[in-house]
Amino acid sequence: MKTVLAVCVLAAWGGLAQAQNPDTSGRRPRPIDTLRVQRKLDSLAVIVRALEARLDSAQNKDTTTGGADELAAIRAAAAAAGATGDTTPPAQQTPRLGQNALNPEISVTGDLRGNAWFQGQQIDNFVPREFEVGFQSALDPFSTAKVFLSAGEEGVEIEEGYAFLTSLPAHTRLDIGKFRQQIGELNRWHLHALPEDEYPLVIRRFTSDEGLAATGLSLYWPLPISALGGAYELTVQGTTGDNGVLFAGGRRPAVNAQLAGFWQMSRATYAQLSFSGLYGTNPDTNLTTKLGVAAARFSWRPPQQAQARELTLRGELWALRRRFELPTPDFFDATRLGGYVDGTWKLNRRWTLSSRYDYVQSPESVNDLHEWAVTPSLTFWQSEFVFIRGAYEHAHDIFDTNRDRFTMQFVFAMGPHKHELF
Numbered sequence: 001m002k003t004v005l006a007v008c009v010l011a012a013w014g015g016l017a018q019a020q021n022p023d024t025s026g027r028r029p030r031p032i033d034t035l036r037v038q039r040k041l042d043s044l045a046v047i048v049r050a051l052e053a054r055l056d057s058a059q060n061k062d063t064t065t066g067g068a069d070e071l072a073a074i075r076a077a078a079a080a081a082g083a084t085g086d087t088t089p090p091a092q093q094t095p096r097l098g099q100n101a102l103n104p105e106i107s108v109t110g111d112l113r114g115n116a117w118f119q120g121q122q123i124d125n126f127v128p129r130e131f132e133v134g135f136q137s138a139l140d141p142f143s144t145a146k147v148f149l150s151a152g153e154e155g156v157e158i159e160e161g162y163a164f165l166t167s168l169p170a171h172t173r174l175d176i177g178k179f180r181q182q183i184g185e186l187n188r189w190h191l192h193a194l195p196e197d198e199y200p201l202v203i204r205r206f207t208s209d210e211g212l213a214a215t216g217l218s219l220y221w222p223l224p225i226s227a228l229g230g231a232y233e234l235t236v237q238g239t240t241g242d243n244g245v246l247f248a249g250g251r252r253p254a255v256n257a258q259l260a261g262f263w264q265m266s267r268a269t270y271a272q273l274s275f276s277g278l279y280g281t282n283p284d285t286n287l288t289t290k291l292g293v294a295a296a297r298f299s300w301r302p303p304q305q306a307q308a309r310e311l312t313l314r315g316e317l318w319a320l321r322r323r324f325e326l327p328t329p330d331f332f333d334a335t336r337l338g339g340y341v342d343g344t345w346k347l348n349r350r351w352t353l354s355s356r357y358d359y360v361q362s363p364e365s366v367n368d369l370h371e372w373a374v375t376p377s378l379t380f381w382q383s384e385f386v387f388i389r390g391a392y393e394h395a396h397d398i399f400d401t402n403r404d405r406f407t408m409q410f411v412f413a414m415g416p417h418k419h420e421l422f
Contacts, residue, residue, distance in 0.1 A: 104137030104145075107415030111192045118404035128152065129409075130191060132159065134417060142167040148190070159190070160213065175218035180211060182218070182235045182258045183276045184293045184316045187211045195312075195344045196375050197391045197409050201358035202318045202338030205371075206291070207243055214239035214254070230263045241280035245363060246289050246322075254280030256291075272297040286325035293318050310346040315339065320363055336361040352379040362398050369398040386412045 111129040116122070135147040143165045150159040162177025180188050187203055191210070198204070203211055216239030223232040234257070241247040241254030260274035278291040297314040317339040324333070338360030345353045355376040362369040373395035381387045389409040396402055 104135040105416050107134040107136075107413065107417040108132070109134070109190075109192050109414075110410075110412045112410045113197070114408040114410075116406045118406075119402070132190065132192065134415070136417065139163065159210075162218075170224075171222055173220040175220070178213060178215040179218060179237075180213045181237055181239065181256055181278075183212055183256060183278060183291070184295045184318070185272075185274070185297060185314060186316070192411050195342060195352075195354045196356050196377050197389060197407050198375075198393075200316070200340040200342075200356065201371065201373055202316070202340060202360040205245075205360045206318055206320050206336070206338060206363055207245060212243060212246075214242065216240060216253075228261075228263070230261045232259070232261045234259055241282070241289075246278070246291065246320075247280050247282045248285050248287050250280075250282030250284060250287070252281055252283065254278065254289075268300055268302045270299045270301070288323045288325075290321045291318065308346065308349045310344070312344045313342070315341040318360075322363070336363045350381050352381070353377075354379070365398075371395065371397045385414070386410075 109130075109132040111131070113127045113129045115125055115127065129152060131151045133149045133151070136145070138144050143163055145163040147161040148159045150157055158178060160177075160179050162175050162179045164173055164175040166173050168174060180190075182188060184203075186194065186199060187207070191199070199209070199211055216237060218235065218237040221234045223234055225232055236255070236257045238253060238255050240251055242249065242251045247254065256276065256278035258274055258276040260272065263271045265271055272295075274293075274295045276291075276293040276295070278289070280289050281287060282289075293316060295314070295316040297312065299313075300311040302309055318337065320336045320338075321334070338358075340356055340358045342356040343354065347353060353376075355374070358371075358373045358375070360371060362371070373393055375391060375393045377389055377391035379387055379389040389407075389411070391407045391409065393405045393407070394402070395405075
């Protein structure tokens, strides 16, 4: 600081000396030049006085507050920190891939039911319908795997387990493994994600209570066309036809396909239409099975209220034809029809009201035996992880008997994938 002060003083005197010396050209300095020099000298004088004051303050602090004592305290603290004798510098921390970094994402969904029957015996009043454990992971930049295990009263089974490849030509996607087949719309959904507590009657009677799933290959292709202002996609699947109703327990190859179109009619309205077909045989019983499904959906969801307002109307029409090549008159050579109409209305963020009407003809009889059901339900979403649903079903079966059931359904979800449809 003393050096800085000396330099400033020398600079001030140097400027003053230059101002006092006459110009080498012999001209006398003008008054404006003399005024500029004087201002500069005044500024330097102010700086010099400020530096002198700071120097005096620093010297007084060292003598009155014990600056040497402070320095000694700092040195003592440094010595105490090194008293352990360990002078080895800490090892450099390098990132490591632990087991958690390689584990898949894990989610668990629980579906618990409480039933009350209005006719017959009170059985299965409390049922742990299903606990679904889902594993998902990106295997590499080109493929992903998903596995869903379903644990219920009948044991543990693989509901779905497949890997899919996304880096194929023409934006196609190839799935390999066991998956729910692309037939209609709701067959692809998992049970806990349905708008009501059970699959529609036509799915349960023409396939099984759990819907239609098989092992094989699935090829998805978003078609490069935009006719009528829509977007279109094609799915073709080849699987093992082992469904008990459709193929009488056979395990021969079967094929199904779906052509779907999507239309964004406005910012708030959306429509979907699809046509699906399935074909398979069972030579052991001379069975040939053909199934056709037409599905439609309309949704209204205002963008500014997407989480609180939504109206969805959907329906499916199924046509099943099973033909047995028998020497006797073929009592099963007939087309069976079935379908449903469903409406869902989101009242607000928490409450959702829905109702479904089912109709299906019996696939096992040549006579016109059929059944129908009406299922209204009210769902309360406590949060995105938990919902509670009350459902009432009034059904009329093929034996001309009415059946009434009230169900309370409690569903919870754990993990990164909440109530995944599929």
